[in-house]
Amino acid sequence: MKPRVYVTRKIPGEIVARLQEDYEVDMWPKEDVQVPREILLEKVKKADALLTVISDRLDDEVFSAGEHLKVVANMAVGYDNIDLESASRHNVAVCNTPDVLTDTTADLAFALLLATARRMIEAAEFIKEGKWKSWSPLLLAGTDVHHKTIGIVGMGKIGTVVAKRAAGFDMEIIYHNRNRHEVAEEMLGARYCSLDELLAEADFVVCLAPLTSETKGLFQREQFQKMKKEAIFINASRGPIVNEDALYEALQAGEIAAAGLDVFNEEPIDADHPLLQLKNVVALPHIGSATKETRLAMMETCCDNLDAIFADRAPKTLVNKDFLGSRN
Ligand code: GLV
Ligand code: GLV
Numbered sequence: 001m002k003p004r005v006y007v008t009r010k011i012p013g014e015i016v017a018r019l020q021e022d023y024e025v026d027m028w029p030k031e032d033v034q035v036p037r038e039i040l041l042e043k044v045k046k047a048d049a050l051l052t053v054i055s056d057r058l059d060d061e062v063f064s065a066g067e068h069l070k071v072v073a074n075m076a077v078g079y080d081n082i083d084l085e086s087a088s089r090h091n092v093a094v095c096n097t098p099d100v101l102t103d104t105t106a107d108l109a110f111a112l113l114l115a116t117a118r119r120m121i122e123a124a125e126f127i128k129e130g131k132w133k134s135w136s137p138l139l140l141a142g143t144d145v146h147h148k149t150i151g152i153v154g155m156g157k158i159g160t161v162v163a164k165r166a167a168g169f170d171m172e173i174i175y176h177n178r179n180r181h182e183v184a185e186e187m188l189g190a191r192y193c194s195l196d197e198l199l200a201e202a203d204f205v206v207c208l209a210p211l212t213s214e215t216k217g218l219f220q221r222e223q224f225q226k227m228k229k230e231a232i233f234i235n236a237s238r239g240p241i242v243n244e245d246a247l248y249e250a251l252q253a254g255e256i257a258a259a260g261l262d263v264f265n266e267e268p269i270d271a272d273h274p275l276l277q278l279k280n281v282v283a284l285p286h287i288g289s290a291t292k293e294t295r296l297a298m299m300e301t302c303c304d305n306l307d308a309i310f311a312d313r314a315p316k317t318l319v320n321k322d323f324l325g326s327r328n
Pocket of ligand 1: 054075076077078079101237288289
């Protein structure tokens, strides 16, 4: 009998067709509505594999219900939605989709930086609302990006290619990370510094760190107060790294100049949220990896990982490495 895969979100027919060659496929039929918790808990009971998205919470309750579950392929590089300890304890492999989304996510992070600095969203709304009366010297004047200092918090794969883009804009690159990144230092002239030094020196503070117990709530009022008044804060990793009340207060008080946010504490964020009322906030609905090419590549990576597990090969992008040891 073919292994059973439960797909927690409607995905394109071509990917479903690929899965159907080797698996019994069951899928939540909606593209823009999350699978209800009780349905996930019911479906996981029979599933040998789950193909999931970041809004699915995969905790001990899910892993305990999944008696036959062997693998979770999460369509994201981040896996803070998954209790890895519980997965390993239940002998479930957890796989993510790094690499295929690195350049695409870096493009979006840099685009968000540019859009925020140059007030592009405000300007686009301005012209469509018929407000453009005349060329004027300081109309929608933003702030320069070139030759400024970018401070990257989280110099992983995405951080490194954001730095590469910044180098093309003649920016000075500083970074803070758990470990030194020698390649970025040698190839891009990136300079390692403490978080406090970075906050004090950067014109653009760009958060690309994964959400972990160490990074949760990393940006509080104090961190914003340490930034320059002209600083622009960009977050393209995970919302809970930032205390949003503190960010709002810092923006209101003029302690920093603007923010570009692709991620939020609660997703989807409420349209009435105070942050979304501010002119100097550019907000995007978590679209870092959202190009057609990359999203398909992420789904293919999920399929490759399922194939590896059911063929008893080591998957390419396994997150809980202890899973391999537990198989023998
Ligand atoms: C998206 O946020 C991802 O982790 O891939
Ligand atoms: C992973 O791809 C990262 O950028 O941290």
